[in-house]
Amino acid sequence: MNKIFFLIVLIGVPSSAAGAILGWDPTWMFGVYSITILGLASYIGRSTDSLSVIAGPRIGGLLSVTFGNAVELTISIFALMAGYLHIVLASLTGAVISNLLLVAGTSFFIGGIKYKRQQFNIYDARHNIGLLMFSVVVSFVFPFIFSGKISDDEILWLSGGIAIIMLLLYFSALFFRLVTHRGVYAEQEDSGQEQETPEWGKWKSIIILAASAITVALVSDQLVDTFEDVAESFGWSEVFIGIIIVAIIGNFAENIAAIYMALQNKINVSVEIAVGSTLQIAMFVTPILVLLSFMFATPMPLVFPTEALISMLLSVS
Numbered sequence: 001m002n003k004i005f006f007l008i009v010l011i012g013v014p015s016s017a018a019g020a021i022l023g024w025d026p027t028w029m030f031g032v033y034s035i036t037i038l039g040l041a042s043y044i045g046r047s048t049d050s051l052s053v054i055a056g057p058r059i060g061g062l063l064s065v066t067f068g069n070a071v072e073l074t075i076s077i078f079a080l081m082a083g084y085l086h087i088v089l090a091s092l093t094g095a096v097i098s099n100l101l102l103v104a105g106t107s108f109f110i111g112g113i114k115y116k117r118q119q120f121n122i123y124d125a126r127h128n129i130g131l132l133m134f135s136v137v138v139s140f141v142f143p144f145i146f147s148g149k150i151s152d153d154e155i156l157w158l159s160g161g162i163a164i165i166m167l168l169l170y171f172s173a174l175f176f177r178l179v180t181h182r183g184v185y186a187e188q189e190d191s192g193q194e195q196e197t198p199e200w201g202k203w204k205s206i207i208i209l210a211a212s213a214i215t216v217a218l219v220s221d222q223l224v225d226t227f228e229d230v231a232e233s234f235g236w237s238e239v240f241i242g243i244i245i246v247a248i249i250g251n252f253a254e255n256i257a258a259i260y261m262a263l264q265n266k267i268n269v270s271v272e273i274a275v276g277s278t279l280q281i282a283m284f285v286t287p288i289l290v291l292l293s294f295m296f297a298t299p300m301p302l303v304f305p306t307e308a309l310i311s312m313l314l315s316v317s
Helices: 002-022 026-055 057-068 070-081 085-114 122-146 152-180 182-190 202-225 227-234 238-250 252-263 267-293 306-316
Strands: none
Touching (some): 002 202, 026 070, 070 085, 070 238, 070 267, 085 252, 085 267, 085 306, 152 267
16 A cells, blocks of 8 residues: 555656646646645545654654644635635544544444454543534534624634634643643553554654655645636536545545554554544644635635534534
């Protein structure tokens, strides 16, 4: 599998550069850009996995989730710059639904076939689910309720204020988990844990991670430019592109990692990836996008379509 991703990157990166310079057909280049990002995402996942082993399980889990969401964050930033607000909102909806239903469900199913019983840290689960339910209500439900009663400018200011509060709460939760109460969350992780060997060393992992992240940013910029042509060619709506295409590409590396961990009887890591990634989408990625959107021509309010909001609430509950 690693050889396949190597060939994808080896062929995809030069092809993406040539297509952007020579102006090849946008519909065809959409597929090239998407596959190339999938290959680069695998290298981001492998480098963060190596750094996770070196840094330890708690910091490592945070690194895996953070850089796992880096691809989707990068694509969403360029989509915001281009004014595709509906695609960004749809991609965030797709990420939440995919992580909680598809990734977690597949991990439980596949892990349950191979192992009769799998255990995960109940303290981690309570911490993440509690924060997730709170963040979805505050970040997504409150702006939706008030959107019909106040002006558009007031909605934008409300969204910006909620984004700042969510970021403060997210970093406070990290401080609580990694500093003040680190013993509680490390208790079950440290017991009976096997010693792992990283695939790459620290500096090699950092170099590959940096190179992959920079290349993803460049390819994502070109990918966003093809959205309009692809939508016209295939008849796809912006919601479909966001929920299906961008969500799959943006979360590919961590989705595969969660299922692989379940097969290795590390269901706690699978739960951490699925739920922790969703939590970071709600409390970090979405607020960052809202605040960054104020720098662009069209700011993004935290008002999701009714169908998307109901889908996320059902997924969380």
